[in-house]
Amino acid sequence: xTSAPLLARATDHLDLLESHAIFxxxxxxxxxxxxxxxFSGGKDSAVLLHLARKAFAPQSLPFPILHIDTGxxxxxxxxxxxATVAAIGGRLIVxxxxxxxxxxxxxxxxxxxxxxxxxxxxxxxxITEHGFDAAFGGARRDEDKARAKERILSFRDGFxxxxxRQQRPELWQLYQGKVNPGEHLRAxxxxxxxxxxxxxxxxxxxxxxxxxxFAHERDVIxxxxxxxxxxxxxEPRPGESVERRVIRFRTVGDANCTxxxxxxxxxxxxxxxxxxxxxxSERGATRADxxxxxxxxxxxxxxxxx
Amino acid sequence: METITKDLLRLATIGSVDDGKSTLIGRLLVDTRQLFDxxxxxxxxxxxxxxxxxLDLSFVTDGLRAEREQGITIDVAYRYAATPSRKFIIADxxxxxxxxxxxxxxxxxxxxxxxxLDVAHGLKEQTRxxxxxxxxxxxxxxxxxxxxMDAVQxxxxxxxxxxDEVQTxxxxxxxxxxxxxxxxxxxxxxxxxxSTNTAWYEGPTVLEALESSQAGAWxxxxxxxxxxxxxxxRQPGGGRTYAGMVNGDVVRIGDVVTLLPALVTTTITSISVxxxxxLEAGVGLSxxxxxxxxxxxGRGDLLASSPLPTVTRDLDATICWFGDAPLRSGQRxxxxxxxxxxxxxxxxxNGVVDIATLRIEPTEQFETNEIGLVxxxxxxYLVVDDYRExxxxxxxxxxxxxxxxxxxxxMVGRAAFL
Ligand SMILES: Nc1nc2c(ncn2[C@@H]2O[C@H](COP(=O)(O)OP(=O)(O)OP(=O)(O)O)[C@@H](O)[C@H]2O)c(=O)[nH]1
Ligand SMILES: [Mg+2]
Numbered sequence: 001x002t003s004a005p006l007l008a009r010a011t012d013h014l015d016l017l018e019s020h021a022i023f024x025x026x027x028x029x030x031x032x033x034x035x036x037x038x039f040s041g042g043k044d045s046a047v048l049l050h051l052a053r054k055a056f057a058p059q060s061l062p063f064p065i066l067h068i069d070t071g072x073x074x075x076x077x078x079x080x081x082x083a084t085v086a087a088i089g090g091r092l093i094v095x096x097x098x099x100x101x102x103x104x105x106x107x108x109x110x111x112x113x114x115x116x117x118x119x120x121x122x123x124x125x126x127i128t129e130h131g132f133d134a135a136f137g138g139a140r141r142d143e144d145k146a147r148a149k150e151r152i153l154s155f156r157d158g159f160x161x162x163x164x165r166q167q168r169p170e171l172w173q174l175y176q177g178k179v180n181p182g183e184h185l186r187a188x189x190x191x192x193x194x195x196x197x198x199x200x201x202x203x204x205x206x207x208x209x210x211x212x213x214f215a216h217e218r219d220v221i222x223x224x225x226x227x228x229x230x231x232x233x234x235e236p237r238p239g240e241s242v243e244r245r246v247i248r249f250r251t252v253g254d255a256n257c258t259x260x261x262x263x264x265x266x267x268x269x270x271x272x273x274x275x276x277x278x279x280x281s282e283r284g285a286t287r288a289d290x291x292x293x294x295x296x297x298x299x300x301x302x303x304x305x306x
Numbered sequence: 307m308e309t310i311t312k313d314l315l316r317l318a319t320i321g322s323v324d325d326g327k328s329t330l331i332g333r334l335l336v337d338t339r340q341l342f343d344x345x346x347x348x349x350x351x352x353x354x355x356x357x358x359x360x361l362d363l364s365f366v367t368d369g370l371r372a373e374r375e376q377g378i379t380i381d382v383a384y385r386y387a388a389t390p391s392r393k394f395i396i397a398d399x400x401x402x403x404x405x406x407x408x409x410x411x412x413x414x415x416x417x418x419x420x421x422x423l424d425v426a427h428g429l430k431e432q433t434r435x436x437x438x439x440x441x442x443x444x445x446x447x448x449x450x451x452x453x454x455m456d457a458v459q460x461x462x463x464x465x466x467x468x469x470d471e472v473q474t475x476x477x478x479x480x481x482x483x484x485x486x487x488x489x490x491x492x493x494x495x496x497x498x499x500x501s502t503n504t505a506w507y508e509g510p511t512v513l514e515a516l517e518s519s520q521a522g523a524w525x526x527x528x529x530x531x532x533x534x535x536x537x538x539x540r541q542p543g544g545g546r547t548y549a550g551m552v553n554g555d556v557v558r559i560g561d562v563v564t565l566l567p568a569l570v571t572t573t574i575t576s577i578s579v580x581x582x583x584x585l586e587a588g589v590g591l592s593x594x595x596x597x598x599x600x601x602x603x604g605r606g607d608l609l610a611s612s613p614l615p616t617v618t619r620d621l622d623a624t625i626c627w628f629g630d631a632p633l634r635s636g637q638r639x640x641x642x643x644x645x646x647x648x649x650x651x652x653x654x655x656n657g658v659v660d661i662a663t664l665r666i667e668p669t670e671q672f673e674t675n676e677i678g679l680v681x682x683x684x685x686x687y688l689v690v691d692d693y694r695e696x697x698x699x700x701x702x703x704x705x706x707x708x709x710x711x712x713x714x715x716x717m718v719g720r721a722a723f724l
Contacts, residue, residue, distance in 0.1 A: 011588045013314055013393065015579075022580065022592035023551045026536040030605055030645065055549075055592070057581030059539055141384045145369025148383045151411075164370050167381055169407040169628055169712045171414040173551075174703045176642050178710040192395060194386045284344030294352055295371045 014201050018051060021189035024152060024175060025055040025136065028187045031177035032134035035063040035187075036093070036127075038306060039085075041077035042252035043209055044138030044190060046084065047198055050207055051189060052136070053088060064091040066135070068123050070115040071098045072233045072254040080210040095126035114257045120305045124160040127184055134177060134185040137306050142194045143283055146298035152191045158182040160304030186306075195282050196275050203268040215248045215266040226259025226285070250285050261285050315519060316395045317449075318382075318416035320409060320440055322432035323401035325424040326453040328379055330491035331398045332363025334512065337498035340387045341366065363491070367398040378402055382412035391517050403432055406439070406675040407628035410715050413440050414701075417521040420512070421450040421472075425464050425488070426457055429471045435661050438677060441479040442624055442721055444697055447521035448476065450486040451512055456493060460503040478664055480723050485515045531555040531563070532691075532699050533609040534644035539594050547578070547594040548603055550645070553698040554691075555611065557593065558586040563609045565601055567617045567687040573598040574609075606646035608689040608699070615691045615699055621682045622656075624693075624720055625672075629706065629713035632671035639713065641684055643702040648686040650704065655680055659724065666724060679720060693717035 029035055037052055039045045049065070056062055065085055085092045097115050100122045101108045109115060127135060141148045151170045156162060168176075177185050190198070202209065220227040221240045227247055228234045233256040236242050247260035248271075265271045278285075297305075319327035332349075335341055341349075345366075353362040356374060367383035368374055379400035387394040397412035413419060419440045423433050440448075450472050458464040465488045476484045487496055488504050489512060495501030498513045510518065532554040539547045561574045576596040577584050587593045595609070608615070627633050633652065641650040656679035657666035672678050693700030704714035 011591060016314070016590050018580065019551060019590055019592035023536070026549055026592070027645070030537055031647075054580030056537075056539065058542055142386050145367075145383070148367070148369055148385065149381050165372065165380055167408070169411045169703075169715065171411060171703055171712070171715045172697065172701050173415075174642055174701065176647070176703060176705055176710075176712060178640075178647075178705065180710065192384070192386070279343045281342035281344050284342060294348070294355070294374075295369075298369070298371060 014197065014204060017193055017197055018054070018201070020192065021051045022055040023173065024187060024189040025052055027175045028134050028136065028153070028177055028185070029056075029062050032185065034130065034132050035134040035136065036066045036130065036132045037061070037063055037136040038138070039065045039067050039081065040138070040252065041067070041073070041081040041210060042138070043198055043202065043213060044140065046207060046209060047201060048136060048138040048190060049084065049088070050205060061088065061090055064093050066093045066095060066126060068119045068126070069094050069096045069098075070119060070254050071096065072115055072256050074210070074212055074252065074255050076210045076212050077252055080208070084208070093126065093130070095122050097122045100125065114254060116254060116257060117300060117305070120160070120300065120303050123306070124304050127160070132184060133179055134187055136187045136189065138190050139188050139306060140193050140195070140198070141191050144297040146295065146301055150188065150191075150301070152188055153177055154186040154188065155179065156184050156186060156304060160184070162301045162304070164298065164302070196272070199268065199272050199275055203272060210252060212249045212252065213271070215246055215264045217244055217246055218260065219243070220245050220247060220260060224259075227262070229255060229260060231255055250282055259285065314393045314395065315418060315516060315521065316397070316416050317418045317420050317516065318397040318399050318409075318412040318445075319420045319422055320399055320413060320436040321401055321422040322424075322430040322436075323378060323403075325401060325422045325427070325433070326451075326491045327401060327422040328364035328367045328398055330420070330422055330451055330453065330489070330497065330512070331385065331396055332366035333491045333494050333497045335366055335385060335387060336363065337494055338387065338389055338513065340385075380405055381408045389513070389517060394516065401432060401436075403435070403675060406435065406626075409436060410439055410443070410626055410628070413443050413445060414715065416445055418447045418449060418516070418519055419445045420516070421448050422453050422491070423450070423468065424454050425452045425468055426454060428468045429475060431661055434475060435675070437475060437479055438659065438661060438664065439626060441481065441723065442626070442677065442717060444694065446482040447519055448481050448484045449512060449515045449519070450484060451489045451491070452486060453489050453491050455488045455495060455504065456490045460488075462506045465507075478723060480721070483520065485510065487512055487515065529555055530613045530615070531557045531561065531611045532615065532696065533557060533593075533595065534698070535603055535605055535607045535609065536645050538604055541596075545596060547576075547596045548609065549592070549594040552587050552589050552591050552593055554589065554696055556586050556588050557595065561611055563597075563611050564614055565603050566608045566610055566615065566689040568601070568603075568607065569617070570599065570601055572601065606686075608644060610689070615689050615696075617687050617689050619684045619687055621684070621688070621690065621718060622720065623680055623682060623702070623716045623718050624677065624724065625680055625704070625714045625716045626675070626677050627672040627714050628674065629711075630674060632673050633714070634671045638707065640705040640707055641682070641702050641716070642705060643688050643690065644699060646686065646688065647705075648684045648688070650682050650684045653681040653683050664723065679724070690718045692719035694719065694721070
């Protein structure tokens with residue numbers, strides 16, 4: 001009561017999205033025993049973490065933060081992860097795909113090969129090891145046609161699997177999160193957000209993000225119809241030539257399968273302008289991992305992927 | 307009467323299987339240029355692969371492998387669209403009777419139902435079922451696409467026949483606002499562009515009807531703010547605040563509120579949104595509030611301003627039963643209402659809705675996807691409003707005690723048309 005209250009203003013679209021997400025975060029924390037928040041260091045998980053802090057302010061976060069580390073990250077993203085978690089005094093758990101490989105849980109696909117699909121095993125092992133019964137994820141329904149089908153509270157069986165034919169009805173905002181031992185939930189508070197909503201919210205909230213989202217110069221090669229950054233996980237193959245271009249990343253995934261886009265957008269306002277007129281989708285522009293088959297995302301999700 | 311944000315419209319497609327709901331949404335999205343190039347290319351590639359022509363528009367929303375193989379929608383797809391005048395959240399629902407629970411999922415958050423029916427077949431039983439569920443859920447605005455006009459050579463009399471059927475059922479079910487449009491989802495007639503094939507039709511296109519619809523989110527017809535407490539936040543220095551989403555009416559500092567079911571009257575002394583202080587907060591906002599008096603309020607309690615809701619353990623309600631096994635009186639389940647979950651007993655089944663006549667018939671049990679009237683008794687006290695007066699404090703779900711599956715959608719009270 002001592003600080004000056006804000007002047008009342010009209011509730012807008014972003015206010016409602018924010019409030020809905022906060023409502024979901026609070027419901028799941030109240031209904032589940034051991035929730036965890038999945039954090040990749042990308043823009044969506046940054047927004048999710050920001051909302052989680054708002055939902056429980058001034059208390060500290062009532063759950064730990066889990067990063068599935070493929071060992072193929074952009075260094076800028078790891079730096080952002082550590083700075084963000086330190087700033088909020090969060091508890092970070094890192095589950096490593098390399099560890100899963102070393103333990104023989106999954107086979108090593110080989111140098112510079114995508115470890116995207118392997119993450120599922122590491123994730124499910126971490127969920128079992130820590131006894132998590134709910135995992136918050138930053139997935140949005142506008143990202144992919146399989147995600148577009150998923151409930152906000154998405155049930156996973158004892159094997160971590162998603163069964164798109166047997167989803168629980170989800171009526172009104174009555175999110176019910178009860179699961180039996182061994183089963184768990186994935187909770188997606190950003191389900192109804194679009195890519196544009198995410199950027200507008202980041203701008204409104206003056207949020208920090210990894211630098212790779214903003215235009216910068218980088219050595220790149222053209223492979224699989226996209227620009228890949230040359231680095232420890234991507235080396236030019238015979239016949240591929242290295243170019244220096246002004247690019248940015250529209251999504252953050254593994255360094256060896258996330259494409260950059262030609263862009264001079266170096267501020268949030270410029271990124272919002274760019275996204276508003278884009279004619280290629282976020283995943284279409286940047287994710288090599290979804291080009292294998294028509295239902296790549298559905299297949300991964302059925303196995304227990306994010 | 308509190309209505310917020312008309313610039314966002316949530317709509318759900320409803321109607322019987324194969325009448326063209328997904329095709330219509332695909333057409334609407336393509337013709338308003340909502341699809342990215344790569345998404346359109348992917349739909350074209352999938353169509354070619356499955357030998358269903360150049361561009362099967364239903365594949366825009368039918369994204370699951372099984373849906374494309376079988377050519378039907380299994381579960382709701384959510385799509386997001388924006389035109390210069392409005393944002394849309396579109397829930398493309400399945401028509402098949404087996405997936406009625408998924409249709410109810412999509413319609414439960416909709417402001418408007420986009421009804422699709424095949425002009426050659428008119429109102430099928432499943433269309434009536436969907437309309438009945440939409441009416442029970444409180445969706446009061448319909449845009450009705452009388453589809454496949456190409457297959458009846460754009461016949462005005464064929465359209466008129468279906469139009470009359472729609473008018474009759476809309477009257478029976480008390481829909482307030484109904485716009486009926488002859489369309490061809492396949493070719494796009496009267497979807498975004500007016501058709502030259504229907505010179506006899508002078509009304510809006512589907513897009514125009516959606517853009518101009520007055521359907522608004524979160525409309526309640528009863529005064530009285532409601533805040534179901536989700537979580538208690540401890541403040542530095544020892545105080546507590548109570549977190550939840552505002553419903554029913556605006557909450558302001560200084561408001562006199564009653565904590566229910568305890569029946570303790572107190573005053574709101576501060577409000578914050580995401581930790582930032584505000585003077586007042588509108589419907590749909592997640593807030594936390596401090597109260598003037600020490601209380602033992604916690605999750606499952608409700609703060610309300612007058613007129614106050616009812617505190618009860620005995621409920622007369624209307625339910626849509628989705629369980630695989632029939633529901634009988636005497637059965638025990640769990641019930642989730644606002645932020646409270648309690649054991650519940652089915653005291654009696656007071657009749658099932660005959661979809662053909664909309665009359666209530668006596669019954670011993672509710673089969674899957676039947677709609678009926680029940681009397682329930684809960685173990686803990688609930689704080690309820692009639693569903694028609696408040697969608698949030700008037701709704702509940704029933705949960706199977708063993709599997710934890712959600713087996714029914716429940717609405718407190720009884721719709722006038724039943
Ligand atoms: N002739 C004609 N056929 C159409 C039209 N619209 C849709 N169809 C066809 O009707 C069939 C069913 O279309 P869908 O869009 O999948 O129907 P639906 O209502 O979404 O079906 P469910 O979601 O499974 O309930 C497909 O073969 C479409 O090509 C139309 O305007 N004219
Ligand atoms: Mg369909």
